[in-house]
């Protein structure tokens with residue numbers, strides 16, 4: 001049983017999130033314990049966590065938890081991962097994490113064993129499915145797959161969803177069950193670099209935008225998300241019908257609060 005951060009390091013942290021107020025109002029601190037960690041597909045590790053604080057915890061599909069994965073001197077290093085499932089009665093929270101190479105988040109995920117402990121804060125994030133939308137367009141890379149599948153699965157019968165997901169290769173495709181009508185395009189990189197805009201941009205330029213009021217969710221690498229937003233703007237989709245979110249920045253570690261640094 002190992003703590004992600006030894007108690008002595010925790011005690012010395014200068015933590016900007018010591019108080020859960022401001023952006024963090026409505027979140028709670030969760031003392032997680034690892035229940036299981038399994039390789040889901042070549043580039044995905046599934047980790048199941050439990051915590052007493054999951055009693056009475058609620059979240060919207062697409063929201064995430066922020067894990068305190070390491071310390072940089074006395075500064076906390078946090079990483080954000082979307083809640084893929086929450087089993088309320090069993091107090092079990094599932095995260096699907098991309099194995100992209102290296103980073104403090106990935107190192108903790110790879111080392112995590114049943115019984116290990118890590119602090120979390122959640123639920124975080126403002127993006128969930130738009131209740132006003134006649135149709136939903138989800139576009140992203142593999143880091144966004146948990147969010148996209150969780151949101152899609154939450155849509156009621158009669159909803160219309162299109163998913164465009166870029167993933168490393170066919171073996172990383174995941175099954176899911178949705179009540180909505182779903183059109184799905186998997187884009188396989190097949191050895192190509194993550195975080196290049198070309199494939200998702202080409203698909204975004206062509207994807208059908210059905211009649212009625214739609215909402216687009218653009219999630220993934222920071223510059224790619226920016227490019228996809230520009231393309232949909234050019235195609236006439238208003239800003240208030242788009243939810244763009246940078247999950248990571250190519251060639252640069254996320255900041256200690258778990259998002260790409262502002263100037264990335």
Ligand SMILES: Cc1cc2nc3c(=O)[nH]c(=O)nc-3n(C[C@H](O)[C@H](O)[C@H](O)COP(=O)(O)OP(=O)(O)OC[C@H]3O[C@@H](n4cnc5c(N)ncnc54)[C@H](O)[C@@H]3O)c2cc1C
Nearest residue numbers: 081082097098100103104105106247248250251252253254
């Ligand atoms: C709201 C939100 C929800 C998220 N949900 C999930 C989720 O459910 N599952 C998930 O896996 N990720 C998710 N992410 C993305 C994840 O937090 C980042 O990928 C994070 O950078 C991983 O931390 P790290 O310490 O492993 O790598 P970092 O230390 O941040 O980065 C180290 C190096 O790895 C590269 N890198 C980081 N992430 C990726 C990637 N995905 N692909 C390729 N290269 C990468 C960086 O460019 C850098 O060069 C989410 C992010 C946000 C903001």
